[in-house]
Amino acid sequence: EVQLVESGGGLVQPGGSLRLSCAASGFTLSDHYMDWVRQAPGKGLEWVGRTRNKDHSFSTEYGASVKGRFSISRDNSENLFYLQMNSLKSEDTAVYYCVRGYNGFDIWGQGTMVTVSS
Amino acid sequence: DIQMTQSPSSLSASVGDRVTITCRASQGIRNSLTWFQQKPGKVPKSIIYDASSLQSGVPPKFSGSGYGTEFTLTISSLQPEDFATYYCQQYDGHPFTFGGGTKVEMK
Numbered sequence: 001e002v003q004l005v006e007s008g009g010g011l012v013q014p015g016g017s018l019r020l021s022c023a024a025s026g027f028t029l030s031d032h033y034m035d036w037v038r039q040a041p042g043k044g045l046e047w048v049g050r051t052r053n054k055d056h057s058f059s060t061e062y063g064a065s066v067k068g069r070f071s072i073s074r075d076n077s078e079n080l081f082y083l084q085m086n087s088l089k090s091e092d093t094a095v096y097y098c099v100r101g102y103n104g105f106d107i108w109g110q111g112t113m114v115t116v117s118s
Numbered sequence: 119d120i121q122m123t124q125s126p127s128s129l130s131a132s133v134g135d136r137v138t139i140t141c142r143a144s145q146g147i148r149n150s151l152t153w154f155q156q157k158p159g160k161v162p163k164s165i166i167y168d169a170s171s172l173q174s175g176v177p178p179k180f181s182g183s184g185y186g187t188e189f190t191l192t193i194s195s196l197q198p199e200d201f202a203t204y205y206c207q208q209y210d211g212h213p214f215t216f217g218g219g220t221k222v223e224m225k
Binding site (some may be wrong): 035037044045046047061062063097101105106110 | 119
């Protein structure tokens with residue numbers, strides 16, 4: 001079964017850092033583009049960033065609101081996908097989803113909540 | 119950035135109704151558009167990709183159309199499980215952007 005499972009969310013103070021992980025199963029991570037999408041409480045969806053597949057050297061793209069603060073990486077040997085979040089702000093409070101970028105965005109994880117608050 | 123405008127932002131409909139939601143892009147995005155369904159407290163679910171291709175396992179009551187700047191999602195006969203919020207998203211150019219959502223409520 002193709003599945004994505006996020007972990008690593010929690011409460012962090014403004015200015016702090018957090019790393020989210022996404023464990024992929026049922027497919028070969030290196031073959032696929034992978035994305036992070038977030039949703040603030042009661043709000044719509046916001047694309048955070050992407051890493052391309054091995055054919056495109058795992059290059060990355062980011063949304064404007066997180067560029068320079070967040071970084072995406074992967075450990076293909078372990079089928080893990082990461083979102084490193086630095087200099088966190090209150091407006092980064094959201095559920096973070098990892099998403100497979102195949103046929104659009106076909107598979108979503110269950111999400112992990114990140115709360116930025118003092 | 120490419121702006122995605124959905125209309126209406128909400129609609130009321132009855133079981134059995136045909137429902138159409140529109141998504142407009144601020145510039146041409148070819149057919150690089152996907153639709154998601156999200157129920158309260160649940161994970162978004164992909165229903166259409168490449169503007170008109172049905173995601174695996176999604177019933178054919180859902181259909182998508184459009185190219186360039188104007189797109190539609192149609193539910194041919196609304197069922198109780200279809201009451202949800204629907205989002206479009208473009209993936210033609212970075213940053214990828216979502217529409218604001220259309221909430222389909224029971225009349």
